[in-house]
Amino acid sequence: MHLLTDKELQQRASDKAFAKMTMLLIDIEQNKEDIRSKNYGGVTLDEMNIVLNSNKIELKVWQYITKLIETDEQ
Secondary structure, three states, X not given: OOOOOHHHXXXXXXXXXXXXXXXXXXXXXXXXXXXXXXXXXXXXXXXXXXXXXXXXXHHHHHHHHHHHHHHXXX
16 A cells, blocks of 8 residues: 655655754744843753754754755655
């Protein structure tokens, strides 16, 4: 039983990757605003910067994954 064509699978993977990147961009902007406004609750500024940098790295990874998905020849 064939559930998805290769093209459908590629499109779904692409949609998920772009959605993840969109959420990470929102998180990064919120992290920056939290740092600017000193609104980071029970964590230190250093810990908040670690969160921001981790989100930036995660975004780069998802950008790479998206590139691979988009350039995959079916």
